[in-house]
Amino acid sequence: MATGERRDPYRSFNFIMEIDGIPLGAFSEVSGLTSEGDSVDYREGTDRKNHVRKLVGLRKSANISLKRGYTQDKSLWQWYGNIVNGVPDRRNVTIVLLNEAREPVLRWHAENAWPNKIEGPSFKASGSEVAMESVELIHEGLTIDV
Template identity: 30%
Template sequence: MSDYYPPVSFYFTLAFDGIRTANDAAFMEASGMDAEFTTTEIKEGGENRFAYRVPERAKYGNLVLKRGIAPSNSRLAMWCRDTLEGDGAYKIEPRSVQLLLLDAEASPVMAWNFVNAWPVKWSVASFNAQENKLAMETLEFSYNYFTRKMGGR
């Protein structure tokens, strides 16, 4: 593991429980590693200068992943398709997702583990005959919470 700080953000990989193909681990962009407390305001009688804010529970964003459009035999794409196009007939199958930030030697510097993730949105970027860009897809996952660990795995 490299001791360089801060680490670069462009070298990362993902792992989905039960999906072990290299194409399904490669993404161009990952976001949604955020958490915040929701709060309730309590106003005390006779105290007009402020209100107490007390924490309720943590709220997490969605994990958003972007990549070039995957082939139709992608296990990750099949999981997303079955979940999103199942019209409720397909049982939602949550999976753990791990995002590893890597150093120059491909050793994990940091890891985020997303618990009980499942696809909630799948979109394809627009096509434009006047641009020379990759055909991109965006996968968005809801999850219960995430944990962060230094050194990966």
């Protein structure tokens, strides 16, 4: 990096989503890119100190929520329909953050994801908002590529 060159943070509105490597854009909001773990208390009978050790326990990831303006694309509803009908349809989902030149800079991968909840738009006769749909994805692990 040249001296004096700016390092502006990336903008949160500049992202795309891919399902099994296929770009599926037009989402206005993504949340839940969270991973955490539990600690396990452990103590051996031969420990001299009277306290427990903290060991690394199981990892868990939050559900990913996606929101987008309602369009004629019914792929999310079809995917949800597969799950409802007992079809084991798990897919890998990638959220890609883009820089100002629309080039990928970070990727979050959610493995073996499936839609647990889907929500159609709310209607209001006096409103002028865009009709929004949302979907909640459950997955088996979140990783990041930098």
